[in-house]
Amino acid sequence: MKKITDERLVLQNLKNIRIAFIIQTIGILGILGYDLVTSGLDEMRKNPLWTVFIITAVVSAYLSMSISADHEDNKMNPLKNLIISLIILILITTIVGFFVSLTQGFSLINGVIVGVILFICGLIPIIYIYYLRKKRQDKDSE
Amino acid sequence: MDNKVKISRIQVNLTQQQLAEKIGVTRQTISLIEKGKYNPSLKLCLDICNAVNKTLDEVFWIEKGG
Structure with a gap:
């Protein structure tokens, strides 16, 4: 596969990834929410998706720190x-x-x-x- | 954003495709820049200017309020 050098397409690609990430997060929250309603908080936290969700949240919080430090x-x-x-x-x-x-x-x-x-x-x-x-x-x- | 990319490109006898290949972007990007629908980075602007043998202000300068 050829590497994309066109800056417009690179940018578009990043925007697409953002949309995919939003959908993925909504999906994870939906599954966790379903677990929470049907089997309670402890069962929900046993789900590996919970770990994925928390790690993502922590990583995103650390990354946004560098933005707020500049802001x-x-x-x-x-x-x-x-x-x-x-x-x-x-x-x-x-x-x-x-x-x-x-x-x-x-x-x-x-x-x-x-x-x-x-x-x-x-x-x-x-x-x-x-x-x-x-x-x-x-x-x-x- | 208004610019003179199309005029400059025609003056040096390049098609959109040729200009695009010269600076390593896609033809669609050149088309969008000419229409003023994409805001290119300074690096891309400089590449375009080099390809059409003009300076930055000749191709991209717009008078304020004009």
Whole structure:
């Protein structure tokens, strides 16, 4: 097969892929929705399509971070943003961990573990967006 | 978008197909550019200008409000 070099066709191809992706997502949501209604939340999450859907959502969220980093106006210092995000994250994880340890049937250790897991999960995107903002700032100042 | 691709192309005796082959796109793309229905990238504009031996402003410049 010959490689397409025509920029108009390349663009059209991307648009077509987008339409196919939308249809695919609607299909996946339909199947998951059917599972949810007929057999409940736990059964739905056993479906491998659920994993596919979540992974796609996470990948798309990470990819769109680079777009929003370019889109937002960059008056704020990235480091300041990082510190604010970290403070909020620590607050949220502490509160959640605290309430988990208070819940009946859960010990203090459980609370700490939940808090730490939440903290790590929140830390990764925060560091990633800090890296993106920092990179963009370096480019701006060139 | 209005442009003078068609006039420039005829001046150097090229058909749409020949021009398309010269710059590595399809004939349909040339046709759409001539009709003003496709907005080519700057790179493609430059390729077209090179193929018809004209400068960018001779082929693509339009007066504002004109």
